[in-house]
Amino acid sequence: DIFIIPWEYNTGTRTRLIVAFNYSQAVIATKDSVTCYPEVKNGENCLLVDKLSNMADKIKYLYENKNLRKNLGSMARSTFLKSFTRESLQNKFNKFLEEVILKH
Numbered sequence: 001d002i003f004i005i006p007w008e009y010n011t012g013t014r015t016r017l018i019v020a021f022n023y024s025q026a027v028i029a030t031k032d033s034v035t036c037y038p039e040v041k042n043g044e045n046c047l048l049v050d051k052l053s054n055m056a057d058k059i060k061y062l063y064e065n066k067n068l069r070k071n072l073g074s075m076a077r078s079t080f081l082k083s084f085t086r087e088s089l090q091n092k093f094n095k096f097l098e099e100v101i102l103k104h
Helices: 015-022 052-064 066-083 086-103
Strands: 002-005 026-030 047-049
Touching: 002 015, 002 052, 015 026, 015 066, 026 052, 026 066, 047 052, 052 066, 066 086
Parallel strands: 002 026, 026 047
Antiparallel strands: none
């Protein structure tokens, strides 16, 4: 599957991006729309464009390249498991709580 994020601006966290990664979908987005996620890497786990006017060509390119879709989807799933599961975030959350509790 191809998952398209057609926003031009950084408007905050994109929770559906994480869902798309979980389901091994090949994501196409504008760079600005996913700047809140340092885990998102152009050409590694998604395709990013500078502006919406470049998106149609990338969608066509990805549609015509099944292996690229599969590879991006597979890497997206790996990124999800490494960065967005409770297990992967629990230690960071525990450290945050410890710091907050120690400060008060």
